[in-house]
Amino acid sequence: MANTRREDLGRMLRTWRRARDPALALDSAPARRHRTYLTQLDMALELGVSERWYRALEKGEDRRYSREMIAGVCQILDLSPQQAAALHRSTGHEPPPPEPAARGDLDPALVQLMRRQRHVSYLCDQAWDVLDANAVAARHCPWLVRPGANVMTWAFSPEARYQLREWEDRWAAPLLTRLRLAWQRWPDHARLDEVVREVRAQPGVAALWDSPAPAAPEPPPGDDVRPMFFPLVAPDPVGVRILACGPYDDVTVRWHLVMPVDATLVFP
Numbered sequence: 001m002a003n004t005r006r007e008d009l010g011r012m013l014r015t016w017r018r019a020r021d022p023a024l025a026l027d028s029a030p031a032r033r034h035r036t037y038l039t040q041l042d043m044a045l046e047l048g049v050s051e052r053w054y055r056a057l058e059k060g061e062d063r064r065y066s067r068e069m070i071a072g073v074c075q076i077l078d079l080s081p082q083q084a085a086a087l088h089r090s091t092g093h094e095p096p097p098p099e100p101a102a103r104g105d106l107d108p109a110l111v112q113l114m115r116r117q118r119h120v121s122y123l124c125d126q127a128w129d130v131l132d133a134n135a136v137a138a139r140h141c142p143w144l145v146r147p148g149a150n151v152m153t154w155a156f157s158p159e160a161r162y163q164l165r166e167w168e169d170r171w172a173a174p175l176l177t178r179l180r181l182a183w184q185r186w187p188d189h190a191r192l193d194e195v196v197r198e199v200r201a202q203p204g205v206a207a208l209w210d211s212p213a214p215a216a217p218e219p220p221p222g223d224d225v226r227p228m229f230f231p232l233v234a235p236d237p238v239g240v241r242i243l244a245c246g247p248y249d250d251v252t253v254r255w256h257l258v259m260p261v262d263a264t265l266v267f268p
Contacts, residue, residue: 006060009090013058016077017043025076038076047072057091065091082249097188106131107247110255119267120144120258126182126251127191128152136267140230141258151256152179152195156202165227165237172208174224180209225261233265 018037025038026046035042044054047069056063057073070091074084085095106123114121115134122133122144128151133144141163143154154160155175164171176199183189183196200206227237239261246254 003060003062006062006090008060009086010058010060012083013073013087016079016083017058020077024078043073043076046076067093071096085249097186106253110247110253114255117257119260121256123253123255124151125253126186126189127195128179129191129195131253140232140267150195150198153198153202156199156205158203163229165229168208170226172205176205176208228258230267233260233267238262238265 017040020038022035022038022042026042040055040058041051044051047054049069053063057065067088070088070093073079074087079087088095111123111132114123114132117134118136120134120137120141122137123131125131130144130149130151133141138145143149143159152175155164155171160171161167179196179199183192186192200209225239225241228240229237241259241261243257243259244254
């Protein structure tokens with residue numbers, strides 16, 4: 001039985017099919033490349049399934065479509081990562097892992113907005129590799145602009161404990177939880193595997209990782225205040241909140257803002 005959500009995706013799939021140029025999609029069938037749009041029969045022949053079976057997908061029927069078939073549809077229609085993820089989820093498959101973000105792929109508007117902030121502000125990817133940072137970050141957290149900077153590997157290094165105060169209780173535990181959950185979420189992410197190995201190799205981290213004691217639940221975002229030391233701002237550690245956001249439906253980029261609780265503090 002089809003449901004409303006699958007039927008709606010089927011309508012979108014028909015639109016994507018008709019918008020695809022056959023000359024770009026049908027390399028193996030030159031005789032069919034002169035049409036103005038792909039037909040359901042074209043799709044079935046390219047996928048190696050019956051026309052009825054492919055038609056059922058566009059009608060939103062709940063059938064056991066193979067992962068290979070869905071991947072083939074995405075390839076033939078040249079679907080975007082967001083479109084491909086929706087099609088995979090609708091047919092009961094885990095979406096393919098997104099391609100890692102790169103500096104050259106960043107939205108210029110996002111980069112400009114990030115750089116205009118008056119507090120520490122930076123962009124990172126799924127593995128916490130730093131993609132860009134603003135001038136305030138370069139002044140107060142210079143490690144963020146080092147070549148190859150990674151938030152997690154730095155946060156668990158001995159150097160970080162000078163700036164991240166009450167490190168084991170207020171920083172290490174919640175950051176380890178986030179790293180471990182991300183590691184489980186993206187099991188095929190090679191760079192994330194590397195970061196996990198590097199973090200576990202840092203002094204004292206393996207014991208925290210393997211500890212049988214359950215981690216304390218993270219407080220609500222508004223209550224998650226942690227002490228951080230900025231010697232150019234204040235003589236004592238200041239309470240900060242870490243705000244994370246990103247482009248809609250894009251998990252490959254995260255924008256982080258380090259916001260002091262005391263709004264009167266000025267970052268020179």
